[in-house]
Amino acid sequence: MSPQEPLVDASRARRLPITVSITRRVDSTRLAEVTHWVQAGVNLANTFDGFLGSGWVRAHADSDDWHMLYRFADADTLETWEASDERADWLYEGRELVEVSRVERRTGIEGWFDAPQPGVPAAPPRWKQAVTIWLGFFPLSLLFTSLTGAFVPGWHSLWPLASVLITTLCLTPTMTYLLLPFVTRLLQPWLRR
Numbered sequence: 001m002s003p004q005e006p007l008v009d010a011s012r013a014r015r016l017p018i019t020v021s022i023t024r025r026v027d028s029t030r031l032a033e034v035t036h037w038v039q040a041g042v043n044l045a046n047t048f049d050g051f052l053g054s055g056w057v058r059a060h061a062d063s064d065d066w067h068m069l070y071r072f073a074d075a076d077t078l079e080t081w082e083a084s085d086e087r088a089d090w091l092y093e094g095r096e097l098v099e100v101s102r103v104e105r106r107t108g109i110e111g112w113f114d115a116p117q118p119g120v121p122a123a124p125p126r127w128k129q130a131v132t133i134w135l136g137f138f139p140l141s142l143l144f145t146s147l148t149g150a151f152v153p154g155w156h157s158l159w160p161l162a163s164v165l166i167t168t169l170c171l172t173p174t175m176t177y178l179l180l181p182f183v184t185r186l187l188q189p190w191l192r193r
Helices: 028-045 075-082 085-093 108-113 126-151 160-186 188-192
Strands: 018-026 051-058 065-072 098-106
Touching: 018 028, 018 075, 028 051, 028 065, 028 085, 065 075, 126 160, 126 188, 160 188
Parallel strands: none
Antiparallel strands: 018 065, 018 098, 051 065
């Protein structure tokens, strides 16, 4: 789950679609077997309730890193898939073909940038996304600027690169993990209209 989940109603969070992104390093000498194994996994996942789709791409023809995505309707259906004996058997079959290098689960605002899918609510229009981000960022930036100017001696005489670096290092996590999920939740009826 994304770091935003704790700020969302737990029962609602469990009902959000979840996209899993996996980067796997493949054995480039066995591409035909890898392709067959990946397709077998897609076919298998397709037999599970809540499976919404998948895809896989390589950065270029000679890349050993394959990026694979799959999406389930909610946390329960994803957990059923991930805990299944069928999936465990499939992963075991691929143990000599691929090595997982990264796994990421996405729900919440990052889903705004996914392509529309049937049965999944469309992302808000870009202008609404921009307004939502601005409504969080403007007051936070104003507060930070006021506080640092008032309580940090010499803040205004800092080299601009240093002050911008410090500001963005402080405000980006605050926006990502606290303020933006809060503002998004408050504006949810307007965003979905």
